[in-house]
Amino acid sequence: MINNLNYYNVFYTVAKTGSISRAANQLYISQPAVSKAISNLEESIGIALFVRNSRGVALTEEGTILYDYIERALDNIVKGEDSLKKYNELGIGHIRIGVSTSLCKHILLDYLKPFIKDNPNIKVSIDCHSTKNTIRLLKNEEIDIGLICETELPKNITYSHVRSIHDIFVANSDYIDNFPYRETEAGLEAGEETADTQPEAASYPVISGSIIGNLIPLMNVPQSVSDSEVLTEDHIRDIFRHSTLMMLEEANVTRTHVDNYLNEHSFHCNQLLEINNMDLLLDFAAIGMGIASVVREFSESYLKNGRIVEIPLPTPIPKRSVGFAYLQNRHQSKALCTFLDYCNIS
Template sequence: MIDNLNNYIIFHTVAKCGNISRAAKELFISQPAISKSILKLEAELGTTLFHRNSRGVSLTEQGHLLYEYVERALDNLDQGEENVRKYSETGMGHIRIGVSTSLCRYVLIDYLKDFIKENPNIRISIDCHSTINTISLLKNDSIDIGLICNTDLPKGLNYHPVKEIHDIFVANYDYIDSFLSSHNDESANTPVENMLMGSIGAFLGVPGQSTMQAPAQDSMSKIRTIDDAANIPVLKTPFNMDGADTLSLLEESNLLVLEDGNVTRQHVDRYMMEHKIKASQLLEINNMDLLVDFASIGMGVASVVREFALDALNEGKIIELPLPAEIEKRTVGFSFHSGKKMSTALVKFLEYCKAQE
């Protein structure tokens, strides 16, 4: 069929013009060349495509049938050429992004909101997975780019950091107050369950339970954005509490953490091993926002990313606990294939992200 493409174009033009001489002028070729092309096509198809007469030519029944298919095919080719031109001129394209729900909400969305406005012809697909699963999707070419926490990457994948993040431990006011009170009273045998129930009772408004609220923070110390959070030191608790108290609290409290195998969990686990912290009770959750929510109602001490807990910190729902040494800061960034030709849309997106730094 490809070898006959020129013959089909000649056939279509002759049928449209109804005259071989007019078709020859339109195609800028000789009349004998046109006649030869038509005869060749008729011979290959084993049928007559045109009625010839002194006034010109007209399609036979078989010619009409073929004409309908040839016209649709040529229209599709024209449309394909037009779309290819638009792809280059207007930036049409498709980007498949892999990202965790937390990184999507607190990092990726800031890049996408203006990029989409500036590039309305680029289609975006978002596939929410953990960093580990995102890397797997990237390796298998199921996505074009991943927004991940920095970690070891397979050969062939690049990593470009875009933000720093800080892992912290938080709890609500009542939970910390209950812990410190039990230690100050030298009640070493006070069950963790009493601390937990007291905090839940306060949240539910149960009579007789503590209803103390955390003091409002100075508005000048509030952290407004992720970039602000990276430059502000650990928030002071309203308690006379130091890093040693926090280590004790981590060991004796209900510790709320991400699920085992998560990159963030692995990072925090290394810190706890280095400081010989052995938690007595763990509650694993696969969502950072739920960790913040659970800590806010006094369910325990939560391991969270400061930049993802800004609202709750600013509102005083949770308090950042002091540590004897800060957990090593990390980065989040985009990972993509190295040495592989990128689509125009993906190149444009990466250039846009770099311009925001």
């Protein structure tokens, strides 16, 4: 059938004009070439398609049946070409984006809202997955682009940095105030009771409400912290050991990054609560269920209104990069190119 495509075009033109000569003029080929094409098509399908008459040629009954199908097929081709022209002229397209719920809520939306407003003819589909699953979908070409936390990527995937994020530990202030403590050196100098008079409180570091107020400024409120106010690694180690630590599930890239930090500093917990949603981690921390591992940039509203406070670490967790990832060697649709340009991604 594929080999007959040119013959079908000749057949359609001859049938429409009813004349070999007029068909030859329209197709800009010779009359013998037209006659040869019709002869080859009839030979290929084994059926006579035309009969000669005084005015030229006419379709046989079988030729009329074939003509109806060829006419619809060529009409669809014309409609397809028109659709492509409109697609190009109006900027019509479709982008499939893979992203985690947290990155979608706190980063992607900042790009999507103005992009959709400026490009109303581009359809956007959001596929919410972890960074690892987003990379898998990208490799399988099931999505066009992914917003991910930077991690090891296959060679054919390009990564473009968008924003840095910072992992922190947070808790409700009441949870911290009720944490068992050992008197600090400053407390002894103030005349407070010693560990000898309160043996049950002698095993934990102090993180009282008054100290936490000095140690943990709310977001966007700069405050100097003196060396004497900074908790030591031993303090943090004890805090984690005697607290419920709430984190994302193990397979998550964020969890791996924080786990590496905890192991490097020998911070361990006896009770771990795993959750697959960072918003829930914030909610659980806000009601005093334990200490949560979250991203500072995603926790801003909770920190500003005092629902949670940040636990100061002697050594901050290394910052991470968030960016867009897409296949390097794959043909990029005009819609995707428009999105990349809009986000200033080269």
